[in-house]
Amino acid sequence: MSHKEIYEHFHPDEKAFVDRAWEWVERAAERHETKLTDFLDPRQAHILFSLANRHPDAQVLLNGGSAGAERQRAIIAPDYKPLDDEDIGIDVLEITSDDRRISELDHGDYLGALLGLGIKREKIGxxxxxxxxxxxxxxxGIGDFLIGHMKQAHRVDVTVSVLPLSALRVVKPEMEEQVLSVASLRLDGVASDVFRLSRTKILAPIKAGRCRVSWKPVEDPSHALKQGDVVSMKGFGRFKVLEVEGMSKSGRIRVRVGKFV
Structure with missing residues (x-):
């Protein structure tokens, strides 16, 4: 398959990952190699699966440590290799504190503390x-480093330890639901309502490449959202289009969204 055929389905910003993923698939199919990736976001997982589906001699197994995990590690292997007993290589980092202020910390505080130690995002699920x-x-493999270096999360003193995956305490992400009445499902219009910003202010981050729709870079403010899309905007947060409920008598569209909190 030519590189042109591979790239035509993907955003130019995704070229580097497409190159790596296609190499993994080729190595599995043609050299009988097995590859365990770091954590992939759902868009990267989709790209990897779509590439593997074009090669009949390769297979992909995804596992993020829990059912419905957003970020997952992948095993790419020859199609004949049993993968059920393969170690997916995931540990649980337990972060606790005696400080009552720990109840005020959120996802961003913990992620920021980990990234602040020089840990790359793809090492964290x-x-x-x-x-x-x-x-x-x-x-x-990174647990010992974190035990030795992670002492705080957003100015709260913390203690960390490494647990087996079987000890994971699963928490479903919370969402604040709201029903919007919008003129269209344009990205800029819906996002400005969700984040309570003017249409003018929402344009800058979109055009600057700080927006992803279902983990795919989108720089077109007029991009039409659809049910199931997850929109993330650096510095503002994330929301999901839960349901497009239909059109009102005045011709506006009712859409139910959930903002991640």
Missing amino acids: DLHVTDDGCHALIVK
């Missing part, structure tokens, strides 16, 4: 946050 701490999924 989903974060399960509760009032008394966090279970962060991490690739095996």
Whole structure:
């Protein structure tokens, strides 16, 4: 398959990942190699699956540590290799504290603390946050470093330990639901309502490449959203289009969205 055929279905910003993913698939199919990736976001997982489907001699197994995990590690292997017993290489980093202020910390506080230690985002999976701490999924092998270096999360003193994946305490992400009445499903229009910003202010981050729709870079403010889309905008947050409920008598569209909190 030519590179042109591969790239025509993907955003130019995704070229580097497409190159790597296609190499993994080719190595599995033609050299009988097995590859365990770091954590992939759902868009990267989709790209990897679509490439593997074009090669009959390769297979992909995804596992993020829990059912419905957003970020998952992938095993790419020859199609004949049994993968059920393969170690997916995920540990649980338990973050706790005696400080009552830990109940005020959120997903961004914990992720920021981990990234602030120089850990790359792809080494961290989903974060399960509760009032008394966090279970962060991490690739095996970095736990000792984090035990030695992670002492605070957003100015709260914390203690960390590494647990087996079987000890994971799963927390489903919370969403604030709201029903909007919009003229259209344009990205800029819906996002400005969700984040309570003027249409003018929402244009800048979109055009600057700080917006992703279902983990795919989108720089066109007029991009039409659809049910199921997850919109993330750096510095503002994320929301999901839960349901397009239909059109009102005045011709406006009722759409139910959930903003991640």
